[in-house]
Amino acid sequence: MAIAESGQSSASSPLVTQLHGWVTTVDHKRIGIMYILMSFFFMVVGGIEALLIRMQLWVPDNTLIGPDTFNQLFTMHGTTMIFFVVMPMLTGIANYLVPLMIGCRDVAFPRLNALGFWLSLFGGCILYTCYFTGDALYGLGSAPDVGWFAYAPLTSPAYARGGAVDYWILGTSVSGVGALTFAVNLVATILTMRAPGMKLNQVPLFVWMMLIDAWLILVAFPPLTAAQIMLILDRYAGAHFFDPQSGGSALLWQHLFWFFGHPEVYIMVLPAFGIISEIIPVFSRKVIFGYASMAAATAAIGLISLGVWAHHMFTVGLDDRLDAYFSAASFLIAIPTGIKVFNWTATLYGGRLQMRTPMLFALGFLSMFLIGGLTGIMLATVPVDWQVSDSYFLVAHFHYVLFGGSLFALMGGCYYWFPKATGKMLSEKLGLWHFWLLFIGFNLLFGPMHISGILGMPRRVYTYQAGQGWEFWNQVSTVGAFIMGFGILFFFINIAVSLRSGKKAGDDPWDAWTLEWATSSPPPSYNFEQILAVRSRRPLWDLKHPEDPDWKYE
Amino acid sequence: MRELRKGRFRQTCYGMMRWPLALALVACCPLLATAQSPDMFNPSSPDAAEIRELFYLVLAISAIIFLLVGGALAYFIVRFRDPPGAPRDDTEPPQIYGSQPIEIAWTLAPTLIVFVLSLVVIRSVIAMRSDPPEAGVIRVRAVGHQWWWEFEYPDYGFTTANELVIPSSEVDAEKPVYLQLESADVIHSFWIPKLAGKTDLVPGQTNRMRLQADTPGLYEGRCAEYCGTQHARMLIRVNAVEMAEFEKWIENQKRPAVVAPGVEAGRQIFMDQACANCHTIRGEPAVGKFGPDLTHLMSRETIAAGVLENNRENLSDWLADPDHAKPGSRMPNMRLSPTEVKQLVDYLMTLE
Ligand code: HEM
Numbered sequence: 001m002a003i004a005e006s007g008q009s010s011a012s013s014p015l016v017t018q019l020h021g022w023v024t025t026v027d028h029k030r031i032g033i034m035y036i037l038m039s040f041f042f043m044v045v046g047g048i049e050a051l052l053i054r055m056q057l058w059v060p061d062n063t064l065i066g067p068d069t070f071n072q073l074f075t076m077h078g079t080t081m082i083f084f085v086v087m088p089m090l091t092g093i094a095n096y097l098v099p100l101m102i103g104c105r106d107v108a109f110p111r112l113n114a115l116g117f118w119l120s121l122f123g124g125c126i127l128y129t130c131y132f133t134g135d136a137l138y139g140l141g142s143a144p145d146v147g148w149f150a151y152a153p154l155t156s157p158a159y160a161r162g163g164a165v166d167y168w169i170l171g172t173s174v175s176g177v178g179a180l181t182f183a184v185n186l187v188a189t190i191l192t193m194r195a196p197g198m199k200l201n202q203v204p205l206f207v208w209m210m211l212i213d214a215w216l217i218l219v220a221f222p223p224l225t226a227a228q229i230m231l232i233l234d235r236y237a238g239a240h241f242f243d244p245q246s247g248g249s250a251l252l253w254q255h256l257f258w259f260f261g262h263p264e265v266y267i268m269v270l271p272a273f274g275i276i277s278e279i280i281p282v283f284s285r286k287v288i289f290g291y292a293s294m295a296a297a298t299a300a301i302g303l304i305s306l307g308v309w310a311h312h313m314f315t316v317g318l319d320d321r322l323d324a325y326f327s328a329a330s331f332l333i334a335i336p337t338g339i340k341v342f343n344w345t346a347t348l349y350g351g352r353l354q355m356r357t358p359m360l361f362a363l364g365f366l367s368m369f370l371i372g373g374l375t376g377i378m379l380a381t382v383p384v385d386w387q388v389s390d391s392y393f394l395v396a397h398f399h400y401v402l403f404g405g406s407l408f409a410l411m412g413g414c415y416y417w418f419p420k421a422t423g424k425m426l427s428e429k430l431g432l433w434h435f436w437l438l439f440i441g442f443n444l445l446f447g448p449m450h451i452s453g454i455l456g457m458p459r460r461v462y463t464y465q466a467g468q469g470w471e472f473w474n475q476v477s478t479v480g481a482f483i484m485g486f487g488i489l490f491f492f493i494n495i496a497v498s499l500r501s502g503k504k505a506g507d508d509p510w511d512a513w514t515l516e517w518a519t520s521s522p523p524p525s526y527n528f529e530q531i532l533a534v535r536s537r538r539p540l541w542d543l544k545h546p547e548d549p550d551w552k553y554e
Numbered sequence: 555m556r557e558l559r560k561g562r563f564r565q566t567c568y569g570m571m572r573w574p575l576a577l578a579l580v581a582c583c584p585l586l587a588t589a590q591s592p593d594m595f596n597p598s599s600p601d602a603a604e605i606r607e608l609f610y611l612v613l614a615i616s617a618i619i620f621l622l623v624g625g626a627l628a629y630f631i632v633r634f635r636d637p638p639g640a641p642r643d644d645t646e647p648p649q650i651y652g653s654q655p656i657e658i659a660w661t662l663a664p665t666l667i668v669f670v671l672s673l674v675v676i677r678s679v680i681a682m683r684s685d686p687p688e689a690g691v692i693r694v695r696a697v698g699h700q701w702w703w704e705f706e707y708p709d710y711g712f713t714t715a716n717e718l719v720i721p722s723s724e725v726d727a728e729k730p731v732y733l734q735l736e737s738a739d740v741i742h743s744f745w746i747p748k749l750a751g752k753t754d755l756v757p758g759q760t761n762r763m764r765l766q767a768d769t770p771g772l773y774e775g776r777c778a779e780y781c782g783t784q785h786a787r788m789l790i791r792v793n794a795v796e797m798a799e800f801e802k803w804i805e806n807q808k809r810p811a812v813v814a815p816g817v818e819a820g821r822q823i824f825m826d827q828a829c830a831n832c833h834t835i836r837g838e839p840a841v842g843k844f845g846p847d848l849t850h851l852m853s854r855e856t857i858a859a860g861v862l863e864n865n866r867e868n869l870s871d872w873l874a875d876p877d878h879a880k881p882g883s884r885m886p887n888m889r890l891s892p893t894e895v896k897q898l899v900d901y902l903m904t905l906e
């Protein structure tokens with residue numbers, strides 16, 4: 001103990017030493033926490049951007065925010081939320097947990113792990129330095145305004161002058177390299193460093209899903225980086241990859257981008273699936289229903305998600321046969337996703353549900369992901385997509401998946417594992433406020449967007465004309481956004497208050513079954529005094545129920 | 555205290571599924587009341603109507619799945635919730651590891667749905683993307699610009715902007731118009747929800763789309779693909795008129811501009827200043843291609859892509875400072891004096 005902790009955490013050491021300890025750390029747990037803190041920071045930034053967007057859309061012909069600023073706001077909001085909120089949060093949670101869950105002392109390449117974090121943070125900093133580069137006050141008015149998918153030729157030198165797009169390219173590609181290092185590390189760790197006796201089909205489902213997730217990152221990010229390098233060459237070296245006037249192709253960018261972009265959606269949502277698969281069983285006091293089909297469905301989703309990218313391109317005039325193929329392939333994803341939803345629901349059956357905050361978030365995830373998934377089927381129906389794509393209906397759909405799905409589950413994960421990471425419980429009362437404000441605000445915010453989309457409101461418009469029947473729905477949305485903003489405030493208050501004066505957690509506050517609960521809270525830097533021999537998927541269940549252990553059934 | 559809290563938990567659980575349902579219900583009422591919106595639920599063409607039917611079909615399937623799964627979820631939450639107030643029971647409920655028959659069943663059911671849906675989609679995609687007939691169709695070449703629309707009628711030899719005029723289908727004859735979609739700069743998207751789904755205008759490529767209006771009327775739409783600063787103000791107006799009126803309109807548009815007496819001053823400014831470099835007035839020395847064709851400007855109801863009503867006051871404001879009405883507009887501020895503006899507007903108002 002003394003050796004491992006020396007120079008790191010003695011309470012009397014001055015702030016500088018503490019800080020030095022964090023900055024130089026290669027401990028997967030500290031790196032995980034730093035990722036999560038980074039995500040919180042950008043969540044506030046991206047959230048403020050979103051609230052500004054919603055304020056501008058409060059009434060028709062609003063002049064609060066001009067067109068240029070608005071276009072920058074939604075670009076920065078989307079880019080921030082995806083690359084610097086959801087990605088770091090899932091990376092952080094996985095970084096913290098995977099080694100604990102598979103009973104090893106650290107990840108396979110601890111230094112690479114630290115590099116990954118610093119690259120991600122550096123990427124975020126690069127993106128936001130754009131705000132210090134313009135001529136106007138504090139560079140306001142100099143952020144990229146091309147949308148988070150930066151379609152060519154809007155990003156070509158002819159239409160995007162100045163450096164804004166370059167900040168977008170550099171920021172996202174640097175953090176993308178960070179994501180790659182994380183993925184390499186995770187795959188190596190899961191495949192080679194599991195506790196003695198733990199077979200691959202015995203790892204917790206969260207680990208399974210992170211394995212597929214990391215694999216998807218490895219396949220999806222390099223094409224993005226390649227596309228970004230091509231764009232830089234277009235912008236600065238006179239290449240014409242995406243310039244139709246000189247023989248390039250505007251659609252090439254879309255193919256390359258969505259070959260990354262679609263799997264990216266699953267990269268963001270698989271960790272959520274994993275978290276839910278841990279929370280629901282524990283708070284239902286039941287084993288997960290259909291472990292093997294859960295893992296298989298994840299693998300199927302991973303595979304299929306690589307072959308559906310052009311369903312983001314149904315309106316660009318592809319060949320009928322291509323549209324038909326991409327439509328059918330997209331429908332196909334509904335099958336394994338359905339299996340998962342059914343299995344989670346079935347796990348509740350006959351259980352004894354404990355409605356603690358993590359469970360509320362898990363159930364909130366289930367109901368909202370269900371809605372997002374079903375509107376996804378509508379979007380995969382090509383002719384319907386011709387109507388609703390690029391309208392507010394689409395904005396509603398992907399927020400139900402990314403926010404109601406991914407981010408809700410990740411927040412639920414924060415509640416679930418906070419006691420492990422800090423030794424303190426989060427307040428249930430503040431957690432309830434957080435959850436309900438978020439849940440109600442969320443549905444008020446994004447529910448009406450389905451309708452404004454159907455009523456013909458396109459996305460990415462800084463204003464709209466009166467008399468289209470859109471005002472009411474936009475106002476409901478804006479009210480919802482502020483309710484949700486308060487909800488998130490409660491999250492941060494809860495964390496601050498609980499860190500200060502939260503109840504002591506103990507090693508295993510939820511009476512759970514996976515290995516991370518078999519060590520102290522917070523765990524020592526070497527993770528485990530002694531690693532349990534693993535014989536089944538729920539090692540702690542076996543320990544707690546020697547009369548009826550799991551391995552009898554597997 | 556503990557009991558109280560558990561009571562609240564119970565309520566929260568009931569509330570959980572009520573929310574989306576209540577929202578869906580609330581949503582339905584005003585939907586009916588907003589028939590003036592450019593919405594896809596009041597279609598006015600066979601294609602848009604078919605899309606609505608498809609939408610209803612997937613909506614119904616989704617609703618059934620939602621009710622089944624959501625219902626099961628809600629029921630399980632209520633039924634298996636740790637009973638409030640009861641002493642904590644430390645025995646665990648029976649552990650169910652899975653069930654092969656059930657899992658196979660709920661894999662096969664969605665597979666079947668997906669298969670049927672795919673066939674339906676393939677059928678309607680083919681139907682809606684059919685080739686135009688050889689002869690007798692009206693063609694329009696639509697070109698997207700930052701941030702306005704160019705509409706060329708190649709068979710009649712004229713070009714107009716922002717307001718598309720088409721014949722409406724008569725009682726017994728369908729009158730589809732075939733659009734040939736191109737872009738002059740970045741990607742745009744042509745979307746009139748009541749008439750058809752959207753189709754993108756991609757630089758370097760020509761897309762095609764069928765447009766038909768069952769009844770005469772004004773159909774509004776917008777650019778649906780983000781295309782830069784004024785994407786929000788790239789409105790489309792499709793005016794469907796009866797065949798006789800359409801023919802009259804065509805005859806008028808085919809004529810070159812007539813120089814009216816008494817506006818020579820304004821006309822001179824137009825030809826001398828940069829105006830003529832960007833705008834065309836047929837029959838005159840102005841042959842610019844960068845901005846909208848102004849030959850029959852006064853036959854249009856709006857200017858600046860549907861943003862401003864076309865009248866003297868708005869025209870004057872626009873010439874004095876295009877950026878005021880449409881910040882970022884590609885039309886430069888010509889720094890005209892008020893007299894010049896007045897003379898120019900006098901001239902423009904004669905372009906009928
Ligand atoms: C406070 C919560 C949020 C609010 C109020 C909000 C609101 C919005 C709105 C109104 C838009 C549409 C802008 C437009 O198309 O004109 C938008 C776009 C977007 N949002 Fe959010 N959002 C929130 C959270 C999130 C989260 C958590 C994510 C990701 C996980 C996210 C991802 C995106 C993306 C990718 C876009 C598209 C940006 C683009 O069009 O380039 N948002 N958001």
Ligand SMILES: [Cu+2]
Nearest residue numbers: 742777781788
């Ligand atoms: Cu446009």
